[in-house]
Amino acid sequence: MDLHEYFPIWNQLSRDIQSSLLSNAVLRKIKKGTVIHSADSDCTGLLLVKSGQLRAYIANENGKEITVYRLAERDICLFTASCIMRSIQFDITVSAEKDSEVWVIPASIYQSLMEKSVAIANYTNEIMGMRFTEVIWLIEQIIWKSFDKRLAGFLLEESNFEESERLNITHEQIAAHLGTAREVVTRMLKYFSEEGLVHLARGTIEITNSSRLCELAK
Amino acid sequence: MDLHEYFPIWNQLSRDIQSSLLSNAVLRKIKKGTVIHSADSDCTGLLLVKSGQLRAYIANENGKEITVYRLAERDICLFTASCIMRSIQFDITVSAEKDSEVWVIPASIYQSLMEKSVAIANYTNEIMGMRFTEVIWLIEQIIWKSFDKRLAGFLLEESNFEESERLNITHEQIAAHLGTAREVVTRMLKYFSEEGLVHLARGTIEITNSSRLCELAK
Numbered sequence: 001m002d003l004h005e006y007f008p009i010w011n012q013l014s015r016d017i018q019s020s021l022l023s024n025a026v027l028r029k030i031k032k033g034t035v036i037h038s039a040d041s042d043c044t045g046l047l048l049v050k051s052g053q054l055r056a057y058i059a060n061e062n063g064k065e066i067t068v069y070r071l072a073e074r075d076i077c078l079f080t081a082s083c084i085m086r087s088i089q090f091d092i093t094v095s096a097e098k099d100s101e102v103w104v105i106p107a108s109i110y111q112s113l114m115e116k117s118v119a120i121a122n123y124t125n126e127i128m129g130m131r132f133t134e135v136i137w138l139i140e141q142i143i144w145k146s147f148d149k150r151l152a153g154f155l156l157e158e159s160n161f162e163e164s165e166r167l168n169i170t171h172e173q174i175a176a177h178l179g180t181a182r183e184v185v186t187r188m189l190k191y192f193s194e195e196g197l198v199h200l201a202r203g204t205i206e207i208t209n210s211s212r213l214c215e216l217a218k
Numbered sequence: 219m220d221l222h223e224y225f226p227i228w229n230q231l232s233r234d235i236q237s238s239l240l241s242n243a244v245l246r247k248i249k250k251g252t253v254i255h256s257a258d259s260d261c262t263g264l265l266l267v268k269s270g271q272l273r274a275y276i277a278n279e280n281g282k283e284i285t286v287y288r289l290a291e292r293d294i295c296l297f298t299a300s301c302i303m304r305s306i307q308f309d310i311t312v313s314a315e316k317d318s319e320v321w322v323i324p325a326s327i328y329q330s331l332m333e334k335s336v337a338i339a340n341y342t343n344e345i346m347g348m349r350f351t352e353v354i355w356l357i358e359q360i361i362w363k364s365f366d367k368r369l370a371g372f373l374l375e376e377s378n379f380e381e382s383e384r385l386n387i388t389h390e391q392i393a394a395h396l397g398t399a400r401e402v403v404t405r406m407l408k409y410f411s412e413e414g415l416v417h418l419a420r421g422t423i424e425i426t427n428s429s430r431l432c433e434l435a436k
Binding site for chain 1 (some may be wrong): 347
């Protein structure tokens with residue numbers, strides 16, 4: 001992934017802007033499990049995922065979490081540069097779910113490019129619109145979808161991400177993704193297992209009937 | 219409210235852009251209860267609230283609703299012009315909660331201004347950031363706050379909006395704001411009433427102990 005591949009508007013940018021992006025982007029390798037950005041961080045900057053997988057989530061004072069969105073290769077994380085916009089008044093935490101490589105564009109650089117280039121400013125609007133769409137989807141899920149459907153959907157999504165029917169994930173981790181308690185996850189997984197949808201073993205969940213799981217998730 | 223008061227960046231705009239905004243904005247009077255924008259609408263345009271109150275909400279196929287945010291005088295609604303951005307893939311409905319006056323800037327006009335003016339493009343980012351902040355707050359409320367706290371907070375907010383302790387609102391309407399069922403609202407209000415926090419009468423809810431209600435909402 002070269003830098004210009006993240007910006008469909010690359011050809012609309014002046015040489016100056018292009019070279020400012022190219023010369024200021026720093027490639028960082030991030031180990032699985034590392035928190036790249038949190039409420040306590042300074043403004044990390046724009047993150048462009050070159051490889052691996054990131055998770056963006058909100059957490060409350062009791063350590064409860066919910067995943068807001070996940071980022072894979074080609075995705076851009078804007079909220080790690082949220083200091084650019086005065087109106088963004090919430091804290092998002094971003095951590096690596098796999099060993100990852102990300103391009104970091106420092107917030108101050110990106111801000112000055114947004115102020116110079118109408119194409120960059122409007123592209124930023126598009127990125128934010130994309131995240132907004134995901135967040136509205138999340139609200140719809142939480143309010144209108146029962147937990148069995150959400151869990152079924154999550155297991156299928158995870159299997160898709162990992163390209164495997166065998167998921168190495170704990171009940172605790174699933175609870176943090178879905179914003180619920182571990183007990184709730186354990187209870188529902190036990191039910192799924194009794195129904196023959198999954199097979200549970202220590203530290204793994206194996207999907208044994210993905211079509212019925214898919215039917216349930218609808 | 220003159221048009222320039224909605225745009226803190228007004229002085230950064232060229233005469234051309236300013237006069238395009240001024241000449242294309244249309245003042246519309248909207249009766250309480252009118253749906254101004256819905257999934258079926260064409261792209262309505264940017265709405266600037268001059269007076270009154272609007273409610274933006276999402277609804278599912280069964281007619282269930284949840285309020286995403288509310289707009290009062292001085293507020294701008296961007297998502298009624300969401301056709302401007304390809305990445306916005308959700309439908310929001312906007313209706314008038316009071317008789318209102320709004321300036322409408324047609325989507326096509328606003329889009330062309332965003333493409334010409336970096337100040338307009340970045341200001342649009344700020345508006346979206348503001349709504350994003352409200353939506354993240356909403357998710358936190360739904361996941362981490364119990365329903366008694368949410369209802370207490372809603373009644374206080376409503377009382378603040380209406381500048382009255384006497385609220386003319388049905389249980390059904392509260393349920394639609396908070397994304398729950400009417401029965402749940404009725405049950406909790408009965409509890410509040412037994413605790414002396416509110417007095418219930420036909421079609422009205424009177425707050426009788428706002429300090430305890432406030433304590434509960436925290």
